[in-house]
Amino acid sequence: MAEAVITVDGWSALHDTRTFDWTSWKLTSQEEREAAVNEFKEIITKWEAVEEAKEGSHALYKVVGNKADLMFVFLRPTMDELEEIKTEINKSKIGDFLIPGYSYVSIIEMTMHNPMDEGKDRELSPYVKDRLRPIMPKWEHACFYPMARRRWSDANWFEIDKEERTKLLYDHGMTGRKYAGKVKEIITGSIGLDEWEWGVTLFAHDPLQFKKIVYEMRFDEVTTKYAEFGDFIVGNYLPKENVDAYFTL
Numbered sequence: 001m002a003e004a005v006i007t008v009d010g011w012s013a014l015h016d017t018r019t020f021d022w023t024s025w026k027l028t029s030q031e032e033r034e035a036a037v038n039e040f041k042e043i044i045t046k047w048e049a050v051e052e053a054k055e056g057s058h059a060l061y062k063v064v065g066n067k068a069d070l071m072f073v074f075l076r077p078t079m080d081e082l083e084e085i086k087t088e089i090n091k092s093k094i095g096d097f098l099i100p101g102y103s104y105v106s107i108i109e110m111t112m113h114n115p116m117d118e119g120k121d122r123e124l125s126p127y128v129k130d131r132l133r134p135i136m137p138k139w140e141h142a143c144f145y146p147m148a149r150r151r152w153s154d155a156n157w158f159e160i161d162k163e164e165r166t167k168l169l170y171d172h173g174m175t176g177r178k179y180a181g182k183v184k185e186i187i188t189g190s191i192g193l194d195e196w197e198w199g200v201t202l203f204a205h206d207p208l209q210f211k212k213i214v215y216e217m218r219f220d221e222v223t224t225k226y227a228e229f230g231d232f233i234v235g236n237y238l239p240k241e242n243v244d245a246y247f248t249l
């Protein structure tokens with residue numbers, strides 16, 4: 001019987017996309033718009049303090065394409081905090097214009113698959129601690145998509161031996177390493193929390209690298225044989241100093 005692999009788990013994650021109601025925004029007075037944007041920036045300042053204290057992380061992206069206008073990504077120690085953040089956004093003035101779209105709830109996950117770590121307590125290594133509770137890089141672009149491993153009768157990820165899964169993920173990691181400095185990734189697990197099984201959040205300076213890495217990985221057996229993908233969302237980083245410009249008509 002296939003053996004479950006131990007996971008080590010980190011911060012909880014919320015990917016929250018919103019469509020902006022530009023039509024209503026245009027009908028609002030300039031004073032009201034300014035008040036809404038100022039209040040929103042105050043909320044971002046609170047998130048920045050959390051990140052400064054290394055008690056969570058956040059990033060905001062302008063979504064390319066029409067799946068949404070904005071994508072928030074939040075990492076926090078608890079699900080309670082994630083829900084509070086969402087509610088605070090909704091109660092704020094700008095929240096009146098942020099129509100909820102897609103959301104994805106998950107928890108940062110690493111596994112004991114990596115043979116190099118065999119026998120070590122991964123949770124105690126500083127490297128693993130940083131991976132489980134990461135400060136998201138504020139790189140220019142992000143790409144998010146959910147995925148799952150196949151459970152077909154002739155290709156069932158959850159039926160194959162642990163050693164085989166370890167080998168396939170090792171090969172996958174080797175492909176990933178070629179993108180050091182070009183692509184950073186956060187893998188979050190959503191089994192029992194949301195649809196799909198893992199969320200992949202990628203960061204890059206050049207969005208072409210998203211296409212390159214995902215394409216190259218399509219040839220790794222772990223992907224060729226076992227991967228299913230959901231919708232991709234690509235966004236451009238929106239720092240607080242550019243929030244005024246984004247909402248200005």
Ligand code: VOV
Pocket residue numbers: 109110111112113114147149169170172173174175176177179180183184185187198200202213214217218223227
């Ligand atoms: C920057 C690139 C990069 C690097 C270095 C990297 C490395 C690694 C390692 C070493 C490990 C294994 C175990 C662990 O330590 O947790 C993983 C794990 C995983 N990955 Fe990955 N991945 C990358 C990138 C990367 C991409 C681009 C994708 C999606 C495309 C594809 O075709 O799948 C992905 C998927 C996953 C998933 C879904 C998992 C979870 C486990 C599973 O059972 O599926 N990943 N990943």
